[in-house]
Amino acid sequence: MAKKKNEKKKKSGGIVGFLRDFTYGMATHGMARHALKTRSSMEHLFILITMGDMLGIPILPPYYSLRLLPHVVPQITTWKRRMLREKDFVESMY
Amino acid sequence: MSLATIFEKYPNRQYIMFGGKGGLGKTTFSAATAYYLAKKGKRVLVFSVDPQASLSDIFERDIFGKGNIEIIPNLYACEVDADKRIRDYQEEIRQKIISMYGMEKIPEEIESYIRASSAEPAMEESAIFDAVVDIVVKGDFDYYIYDLVPLGHALYYLSMASIYDAWLEKITGLREQMREYDRAIATMQREDVSEEDEIYKELMYIKNRIGASSKIMTDTEKTAFFFVLTPEEMIIADTEKAAGLFAKYDVPLAGYVVNRVISRGLLDEKIPEYLRNRIEMQAHALDVINEKFGSLVLARVPEFDSEIKGLDTIKKLAEVMFEETLS
Numbered sequence: 001m002a003k004k005k006n007e008k009k010k011k012s013g014g015i016v017g018f019l020r021d022f023t024y025g026m027a028t029h030g031m032a033r034h035a036l037k038t039r040s041s042m043e044h045l046f047i048l049i050t051m052g053d054m055l056g057i058p059i060l061p062p063y064y065s066l067r068l069l070p071h072v073v074p075q076i077t078t079w080k081r082r083m084l085r086e087k088d089f090v091e092s093m094y
Numbered sequence: 095m096s097l098a099t100i101f102e103k104y105p106n107r108q109y110i111m112f113g114g115k116g117g118l119g120k121t122t123f124s125a126a127t128a129y130y131l132a133k134k135g136k137r138v139l140v141f142s143v144d145p146q147a148s149l150s151d152i153f154e155r156d157i158f159g160k161g162n163i164e165i166i167p168n169l170y171a172c173e174v175d176a177d178k179r180i181r182d183y184q185e186e187i188r189q190k191i192i193s194m195y196g197m198e199k200i201p202e203e204i205e206s207y208i209r210a211s212s213a214e215p216a217m218e219e220s221a222i223f224d225a226v227v228d229i230v231v232k233g234d235f236d237y238y239i240y241d242l243v244p245l246g247h248a249l250y251y252l253s254m255a256s257i258y259d260a261w262l263e264k265i266t267g268l269r270e271q272m273r274e275y276d277r278a279i280a281t282m283q284r285e286d287v288s289e290e291d292e293i294y295k296e297l298m299y300i301k302n303r304i305g306a307s308s309k310i311m312t313d314t315e316k317t318a319f320f321f322v323l324t325p326e327e328m329i330i331a332d333t334e335k336a337a338g339l340f341a342k343y344d345v346p347l348a349g350y351v352v353n354r355v356i357s358r359g360l361l362d363e364k365i366p367e368y369l370r371n372r373i374e375m376q377a378h379a380l381d382v383i384n385e386k387f388g389s390l391v392l393a394r395v396p397e398f399d400s401e402i403k404g405l406d407t408i409k410k411l412a413e414v415m416f417e418e419t420l421s
Contacts, residue, residue: 032282040276062211063220064300070190071293
């Protein structure tokens, strides 16, 4: 899939491509960044709800939360760091 | 109405449960009912998820954690080893993490989370009811007789199930919202929408499992729940309370079975004062039972002169319960 993406990018090279990228940068880059940030906050909120007992907040039946665990393994460390760093982690959810 | 007519009248009720306080005879009734139905040519599985299960004792065979064991033709018994199930499940999760990320070993904090999970209060109930879903969805049998752990567990699980359901609703919503963001970001960055959300799929799976397990206990078409009680006032009061609670969670109550009734015929004989008093006490309690539960009392089973253990006594009990001579 990564290869496919590269090919696509190459095709859209040249002046037209440059202009398109330039417009993207001007118009949507900020928005995209904001969206990504919100998205990652949601990710952390999601892990908080499902794996809360890692921080001592038991919420989900552990039997089923284990099923979700494999999918969030990479995010756990950053999530923990973030949750414990925030002065008020409830604030960080929004 | 009698027990036998209930089974004739509602052939669709294939999930049979006997509930009641510990020691009143749930396991013996489960075994006897299974025996009766098997003799009638039905394929029956009687199973228990109690860690101190007594099916092994009553059938006089060690079946704990061994899967479905044939006791007589058509009659199978199974004792689920909940602890082992939890261990296997944790191992499965570990393997999944290792293979998903090509790790050599599980990171310490993840490992300690997995290990700690088995100590969580709801872990065992969830594992038990998940096991029940596994047993029942296979659909290999005409009847499933579920030798319940004492009532508290079942009620606890049912109330848990409704909370999980609401909870899952919420996080599924959150997950959908996250997906929206994924799509928006992908469009803005002019990329393809990323692969399917595995977590969403897992959430759906969990939802179905929880739904299926509480359905087994609350399906009015397919479930018959019998209360076991003895003629004692305290037991009657407890049973009434429990019946009220079960009704709250929509468990379809099929009727009551009274156990350990001492024969009144003994009163004509020369018997000790002690026994006479007990018979009188029971007579009073039986009146109360009739008054409270009336036609829902399906059988009054006498006190046997020996313990119900082994196929011979199970047969005797089944014949009394279902008022029929079995081959």
